[in-house]
Every structure is written in structure tokens, then in C-alpha cells.
Amino acid sequence: MYAVIRVRGRTGIKKNIADNLNMLNLTRISHATVIPETPSYDGMLQKGKDYITWGEISEDTLKELISVRGRLPGDKRVTDEYVKENTDYDSVDALATAIFNQETTMKDAGLKPIFRLNPPRKGYEGTKKPYTEGGSLGYRSENINELIEKMI
Known part of the structure; x- marks a missing residue:
């Protein structure tokens, strides 16, 4: 990536x-x-x-980038609760790993692409x-x- x-x-x-x-x-x-x-x-x-x-x-930099600077529509922060409710992953770190391995995309996870x-x-x-x-x-x-x- x-x-x-x-x-x-x-x-x-x-x-x-x-x-x-x-x-x-x-x-x-x-x-x-x-x-x-x-x-x-x-x-x-x-x-x-x-x-x-x-x-x-x-992968470590991507995890930090998503957890610190990742945003949802409405300019809300990405939280573990949001990830558990709206995706198949348990935490932000698991989601970042899946994005890094190209199993999912930012758009599919409901995150802003920038x-x-x-x-x-x-x-x-x-x-x-x-x-x-x-x-x-x-x-x-x-x-x-x-x-x-x-x-x-």
C-alpha cells in the first residue's frame, strides 16, 4: 500500500x-x-x-494514522465501538490490519478516504x-x- x-x-x-x-x-x-x-x-x-x-x-503507521486522524462522515473520530457495530472487525487496529492487507477499503468500512x-x-x-x-x-x-x- x-x-x-x-x-x-x-x-x-x-x-x-x-x-x-x-x-x-x-x-x-x-x-x-x-x-x-x-x-x-x-x-x-x-x-x-x-x-x-x-x-x-x-502497518504500524497505518494503525496510528487511522486511530488518530481517521474520520467518519460528520467529522467524528473512529472508535472501537463504531468499528464493532458497523464492520466485521473488533477494533480499530483489526480494521487497519484488514485495510493494510487489502481485505477491505476505507470506503467499505465507512471511513472518509482522506x-x-x-x-x-x-x-x-x-x-x-x-x-x-x-x-x-x-x-x-x-x-x-x-x-x-x-x-x-
Whole structure:
């Protein structure tokens, strides 16, 4: 699974790239989403590479992200009681594990598909260069977990 975070804003962006980011549910800076690793999503990530950063999320980070920043419609927090009543899982951790293993999706569980995060502590490295050159954009593999920890 990939975690995708929007790093740059909305001004001066081409319409087809803006539409691509909207399809990924990344409408604002510091919004994050979790998507499966498929060829169609890989193409979407490459198209938006100048505005987003992404990498492979770990199961522990996904559990923390859902429990701390996951929201239900109406902007309510995700609780163990809600998960027990409305899904086949006993706790938020079990639900996060199922989402990580692609047994279910955020939409099927009744969760909002985005996570609204804070800007990272100590700031982004730079919002105009790729990660390989010392910036914040593009593919960052396992290092996405460190960025998410700074933003939760």
C-alpha cells in the first residue's frame, strides 16, 4: 500500500493534473490518502509527482494514522465501538490490519478516504525539488513513515 501526501498548493496548476489529484482525494496541502499498488495508480502518481510525495506505508503507521486522524462522515473520530457495530472487525487496529492487507477499503468500512494532517514538524525539506535531490516531492519509499510521524 502507498501513502500519498499532497505537498504543494492549488495555484498555477494545470487542469489535468488538478483533476488527477482530485481523483486521488488530495484537494489541499497536507492531505493524505492510502491507495493500493496498482499500475493505474502508479500512472496517476507519476502524473502528479510535482505536487505530491508517496511511499510504502508500514502497518504500524497505518494503525496510528487511522486511530488518530481517521474520520467518519460528520467529522467524528473512529472508535472501537463504531468499528464493532458497523464492520466485521473488533477494533480499530483489526480494521487497519484488514485495510493494510487489502481485505477491505476505507470506503467499505465507512471511513472518509482522506486524512487531514498537520504540516510536518521542522517543515518540509523543500517543495520544489524531488526527494532524491533533497526536497519533498516524488517517491520516497519507506521514508514516508517518518514524514507521517512528523505530521500526526
